[in-house]
Amino acid sequence: MKLCVPVPWFFDTESTEGFCNAVRSVKELGFDTIETYQWKHLDLKKVKEALDETGVKLLSMCVTEFRLTTPEHRQLWLDGLKETCEACEYLGVKRLITQVGNDSGAAREAQHAAIVETLIQGVPTMKASDIIVMPEPLNVLVDHPGYYLISANEGFDIIREVNSPNVKLIYDMYHQQVSEGNIIPSVVNNLDLIEHLHAAGHPGRNEMWNGETDYKNVFAAIDKAGYTGYCGVEYAPLLDPIESLKKVKEIYGN
Numbered sequence: 001m002k003l004c005v006p007v008p009w010f011f012d013t014e015s016t017e018g019f020c021n022a023v024r025s026v027k028e029l030g031f032d033t034i035e036t037y038q039w040k041h042l043d044l045k046k047v048k049e050a051l052d053e054t055g056v057k058l059l060s061m062c063v064t065e066f067r068l069t070t071p072e073h074r075q076l077w078l079d080g081l082k083e084t085c086e087a088c089e090y091l092g093v094k095r096l097i098t099q100v101g102n103d104s105g106a107a108r109e110a111q112h113a114a115i116v117e118t119l120i121q122g123v124p125t126m127k128a129s130d131i132i133v134m135p136e137p138l139n140v141l142v143d144h145p146g147y148y149l150i151s152a153n154e155g156f157d158i159i160r161e162v163n164s165p166n167v168k169l170i171y172d173m174y175h176q177q178v179s180e181g182n183i184i185p186s187v188v189n190n191l192d193l194i195e196h197l198h199a200a201g202h203p204g205r206n207e208m209w210n211g212e213t214d215y216k217n218v219f220a221a222i223d224k225a226g227y228t229g230y231c232g233v234e235y236a237p238l239l240d241p242i243e244s245l246k247k248v249k250e251i252y253g254n
Contacts, residue, residue, distance in 0.1 A: 004033035010241040020050035060095035067101040085129035126166035134170035139178035168195030188225035200235035
């Protein structure tokens, strides 16, 4: 398993200058891969120059619209997907994160179907740009009250129903530990449906070595099952961010 750094959790990325400085800091720390979320405020030309200069890869970022549970917002999501895919092509990004939006109050079956249909309609755009879109289950108990997609199992069902290699799940082990636990079996039995992982300590969403999840054991089991992708260290550091990232490398390797 390879580690990547979701830079907004560790650095000020509100400006292009801050983002580019974060890219250089990550490289100095010995990481070669980053993630980000919002991207429209960035000067993409300068970001690309920083990536090319350092050799750091931008693994993933987010689409501009998250509301998938409501069919009336479908075209907004599809338009945002197209715009974001164009940015991805320019920056060499191959993965996009999408949340699915809050529970609208409609029947869950209808919201589930709306998510699936919107993703299906987006597949031609994903294929044209060679992009994998990753819906994300989140927890509602601590961080995202009102969110629709809580269960990884429902997330896996959505991936199966869309039935495209361009749509896979992002499995956030912190969120799933809060929501339902059972991390190792859930991941290793569904690796064909998972494109990317996130991790943080629980409770608190801080350093991964704090809390009840032994990520050394979790990572070892997932590696043994054949996972060769990335895990984003997506937590709010209690230590100085640079020192925290140094310790991540020391404890969990590359």
